[in-house]
Amino acid sequence: MKPGIHPEYHEIIVIMTDGTTFKTRSCAGKPGETLRLDIDPKSHPAWTGVQRIMDTGGQVAKFNKKFAGIGAKKA
Template sequence: MARKEIDHPDYHFIKVVMTNGTEFTTRSTYGKEGDTLNLDIDPNTHPAWTGGQQTLLDRGGRLSRFNSKFGNLSFGKK
């Protein structure tokens, strides 16, 4: 039960639109009742969920120095 002396945020229904156009309704404190939240990044496109590869830039040769020094280590891999 919500305490009356605390100013609680307005919790209401909004529509969420994913990057591929699919939509769903959820409860949120975002905006006001009936607003639409259009996502720029979601599990359909973000590499963390899609398994995409992230490239590392080797600035000043640090990555290559690290790999030459520690590249042959296997951390629990057999």
């Protein structure tokens, strides 16, 4: 292997959506930093089977505002 091309591999702390934490080794961030997850296996619909709308960027609200009148019956 070529020397000097591999990223630094160190321990970080991962915080899950329910607040639980664990240590793992990663190339992300700096040693000792924390990585806070928005979606993890405890909350993702692929693993839970429950569909939820996760509106972190306001996209759902923007969509609902833009298309609020479509499909509504007019009296």
